[in-house]
Amino acid sequence: MLSIGTVEERRAAARRLWSLFENYHVPTYFTPESRAAADGLGCKGGWMGYFAQRAAPFGEASPELVIATFYNFPPRMVHRALPDAWALADAETFLATRLAGVDGALRRLLGAEFLAGPEIAELAELGRAAAAAAPIVGRPLAAANAALPWPDQPHLALWHATTILRESRGDGHNATLVAAGLDPCEGLAIYAADHAVTEEAMLGFRSWSEQEWHAAIDRLTERGLIEGGALTAAGRQLRAWCEERTDDGATLPWLAIGEEATRRFEELMLPIARTLYAGNPVFHNNRMTLHLVT
DSSP, rough: OOOOOOHHHHHHHHHHHHHHHHHGGGTTTTOOOOOOOOHHHTTTTTHHHHHHHHHGGGOOHHHHHHHHOOSOOHHHHHHHHTHHHHHOHHHHHHHHHHHHHHHHHHHHHHHHHHHSSSSHHHHHHHHHHHHHHOTTTTOHHHHHHHHHHOOOOHHHHHHHHHHHHHHHHOOOOHHHHHHTTTOOOHHHHHHHHHHHHHHHHHHHHHHHHHHHHHHHHHHHHHHSSTTTTTHHHHHHHHHHHHHHHHHHHHHHHHHHHHHHHHHHHHHHHHHHHHHHHHHHHGGGTTTTGGGGGG
């Protein structure tokens, strides 16, 4: 078992590990290779490919299912992509396209020789063991990805492991937002207030309208969670509660594989995460993820 002593230390470890494996997952949707793969099916504008490829583990998912499980996107944004994407290709084709895109991106960013090396092979085994212990009950995106077959190549098996781990964490986080009574736009607004992310940046990344954003701020203000654009003491307490519950659920895979294996995963993944972060500038200004490796 992972024997990091205190609850706070275990939470910190879970968040640190997330910041590493998330970098390995990110090329799935936000690289030239992944965009070209989706565009090759006829997807338009980038987001159509994103929604279809990420939702494809469900099958040909309805917009409502994606709105529910992805959680923080405006419904109209999803409806622009789905179900139209399924007229271009079925879910199985989008899954193959997703895998081809991330394969191409990882080969460019890390090099084919490195991907065939012993570090990736070892990481794939560690990641697979951790992913096998990732909670899926009440976590639909994690469960749908966990049901997919494992790729044969180690670098893609590692990618599949990181996908299960990040979707399990994300599903758990969404559950905390629901429990906290934070709707999708409010969840983003309270995050932005906590991390000093500008309204412009958040609206650009998630496409909520100014009117929707300001209405969410008003609701949070009425609840005493935000005042003058900053979190109140109650707001900070609620944010901390959400993050702590998210981290608590995300410790389970690492508790399962044990301290030595966890430390080895972190040791091997850190330089890879840094390389991928440096080679993927689209995320350098996105403080929602990835900044912990810099």
